[in-house]
Amino acid sequence: MNPLRWQTLMHQLGAKPSLDTYQQLVRAYTESHRHYHTAAHIDACLHHFDSVKSLAQAPATLEMALWFHDAVYQTQSTQNEQDSANWAVQFLQKAGVAADPCHQVHQLIMATAAHTIHNDEDTALMIDIDLAILGQDTQTFTNFETQIRQEYAWVPIAEYCRRRSQILETFAQRPHLYQTAYFQERYEALARSNLKNAIQHLQAGILPNNGDNE
Template identity: 30%
Template sequence: MTDSIVEKYWAQLASRHDAEAFAILDAAYREPQRAYHAWNHIIDMLTKLDQLTSLATRPDLIAAATFWHDAVYLTREPNGHPRSDPENVRDSVLLFEKHARFDPMERAAIHDIIMATSNHMKAKAKKEHYPGFSRDLDLFLDLDLSSLAVAWPVFEKNLEDIRFEFQWAPEQDFYLGRTRMLESFLGGGEKLFRLPETRALWLAAAQENLKRAKSDLREKMAFSA
């Protein structure tokens, strides 16, 4: 991976990881079962972080969490049993901790930022690791959901990529699961994005996409029933 934004932020973080860390990440985000949860998602988040660094207290720690938050991503176990997002998040944190060389405060902060992705809508800082940590956690979560506000053709492609990652799932089950997720995001209202600055940037477009996607999925469910 040689994308310039990846190089920029990894240069700030490399000394706080072991020598194997980047190779581990590169292999993870190139795994064949991935489509959405791959390097392009990480690049998109880092690019937006770079544009919004004035909102962050520790952009370096947000970047570190960005690199590691989807380091483990499987939609089912080898035995075919579905795998939950919290399981992936937990294992991503464990992989980060194996290769991290941050000081204890930074390590704990990154741990908590990554763990927040287990439940985007309800997550909140349990400890203020440094002044401004809660806001950094909120910014990270907003960056992770910012893809909800992309242009509709890109949004559709993202849905297709997620379907690829769940290609083993029956259509009706997948459509129902996606519909429930879209409804949970819509149910958050203005709280879908946590910061006023990111809300102003992304909320309107995200809500429009979510409503359109929900309608499309309901049509597909009716057609395939």
């Protein structure tokens, strides 16, 4: 979460640098209960964004949505995306950003709640970027699953395995995990392999790295 990158983005949106909000975001992404949904996740998303920036219809708007999409994250809440989107819009409005980009940022963040199929190219990119972790190398994916379990450590193991396997199965059952050709070509095959292995382990009650399986 580079401050110079943030300032450049704010300039692209025709707004003030707003370093106070940048610092608020940094603090949010370093909250102690976060293990995956951290600044590292945002940096990874921005790295993927850089690879597909030329495909975006409104790249600055898409990038801003990525900065904010997990700004509010509480594992016992059902409205993290809504709260994150609201924060983003409130901030952008105060910063003097036009109404259309504000609305687009809100819509892009809300799309990460269900990760469903969208015809809009930028929304498809937003979702694919957020799900890129599914198609990373085996160790990176295992670390991801371990970190998610750490964020939900308050859930009993049996219940967690059941719910987590159900979530992963909803992705595995889709005709395509990714909506854009770029992500399909690079990550689809490995993502399916990662999901298959994770689901099998979860259904057997085995957590990544044998974490607290006893």
